[in-house]
Amino acid sequence: MTPPLPTDAELSDVAEVTSRIRASISTVLSGLDQAISATLATALAQGHLLMEDVPGVGKTTLARAFAASVDCTVGRIQFTPDLLPSDVTGVSIYRSDEHRFEFRPGPIFANVVIADEINRASPKTQSALLESMQEGSVTVDGATRQLPAPFLVVATQNPVEMEGTYPLPEAQRDRFMAQVSVGYPEARAEMAMLDSHDGHDPLKDVRPVADAETLLAAINVARRIYAAPAIKQYIVDLVSATRDESGLRLGASPRASLQLLAAAKARAAMAARNHVLPDDVKALAVPVLAHRLIVSTEARLAGRTAQQITREIVSATAVPSAARDAAAPREAAVVRAP
Structure with a gap:
């Protein structure tokens, strides 16, 4: 059965919500309209976003600003060469006093997961994200656990030519819906950044302008x-x-x-x-x-x-x-x- 087309009121609500999130992110970063639009489109399409660029241009800041603008759970993973798959998905710990195993969920169990410098971890650890990004679930010790909805991975990475990086496996790259490059800001935008960041971190002032339920409703509208x-x-x-x-x-x-x-x-x-x-x-x-x-x-x-x-x-x-x-x-x- 063909799903019903969204009503004008539903479309108006989606436009308003995304406009609020865009404005919230813009208080932290200016001159990144294309990257912000790609982030919002990826979130509404239930995809995952990969941001690749040189260090210091605002990749992680953009991901954090988006997460702070939506009132939902946020997981942050700093990918390093010694990171293990269990550090991402979670691990079962034996409770000797109760004679049972208890699962301790990893940071992947969140609505928005910020995977910082994902290509600094080994391909083995990067592959820990494959199931979660495609199926919205994690399998540990033979038990499959569903991730919360909505679920969005926003990953940052440095160019593969830089020291200490591993190229993402093709299967991993294919699971990212979109890749954007932040790029260097224009002179006017960089000047505005100097003013807004002078002695102050604007990220601390970001307040949620939407929640997980609102985002799920917008996703449902986009699907129709x-x-x-x-x-x-x-x-x-x-x-x-x-x-x-x-x-x-x-x-x-x-x-x-x-x-x-x-x-x-x-x-x-x-x-x-x-x-x-x-x-x-x-x-x-x-x-x-x-x-x-x-x-x-x-x-x-x-x-x-x-x-x-x-x-x-x-x-x-x-x-x-x-x-x-x-x-x-x-x-x-x-x-x-x-």
């Missing part, structure tokens, strides 16, 4: 956004093009198609629209697809990056005419909410 068949075909065309691109050794997976559609729906919901437009897909194609791709040796030596190749694919892929004219669905088969 309408995507026309032509929009879905456009997504399939983009993802298929990455598999045929000569400059890529590995193209995007079917999971990428699903997550690009979910992210596009979330972007439409943030704009208070009940349908996806081609512009939603275009705006998120690079953040959602590029980090999953493996560039061939020849293309890498020629100076081409996964982001550049993805942009070329987006430019070369024709938008279906039906998708170009996409509007609110009129089909009688679509059930509208009362």
Whole structure:
């Protein structure tokens, strides 16, 4: 059964909530509109976010500001070379006085998990996140435990060329819905940062502007956004093009198609629209697809990056005419909410 389209009131609520969270984060970091938008879209799409950039540009601060803006449980994991999988998922401890094992949950049991410098831990420890990010559960000592909802991992990492880093396994990267680069701020934004941080930490002033229940309601609205068949075909065309691109050794997976559609729906919901437009897909194609791709040796030596190749694919892929004219669905088969 086709789910009912969200009402105008529901869409208005989503736009208002995301606007409040955006404004809250902007009190701490200015000039990062693209990164903040990607964070919000990923949260509404029930995905996970990977932020990669050089040290000191605000990756962890952005993750902490988002977590502080939503009244929910927060787990913080500082990834280091000696971190063990049990430090992430939790461990069973034997209680000799009661002659039984007691499970002590790790920091992964939270609504928002900040995985700081994730690529400084070994691949063995990084893999401890695979089940939780895909299935929303953790299996320890043969027992599977569900994680709280909503569940969002916001991971930061330094470029792999930097000292003391391990490249993320392909399976791990594929589980992140989007990857964004914070980048250096513009001069005006950096000047504003100097003023706001001068002798004061603005993170201490951040107060929650939403809660877990509100976020779950927004997620439910985003899930019910309408995507026309032509929009879905456009997504399939983009993802298929990455598999045929000569400059890529590995193209995007079917999971990428699903997550690009979910992210596009979330972007439409943030704009208070009940349908996806081609512009939603275009705006998120690079953040959602590029980090999953493996560039061939020849293309890498020629100076081409996964982001550049993805942009070329987006430019070369024709938008279906039906998708170009996409509007609110009129089909009688679509059930509208009362």
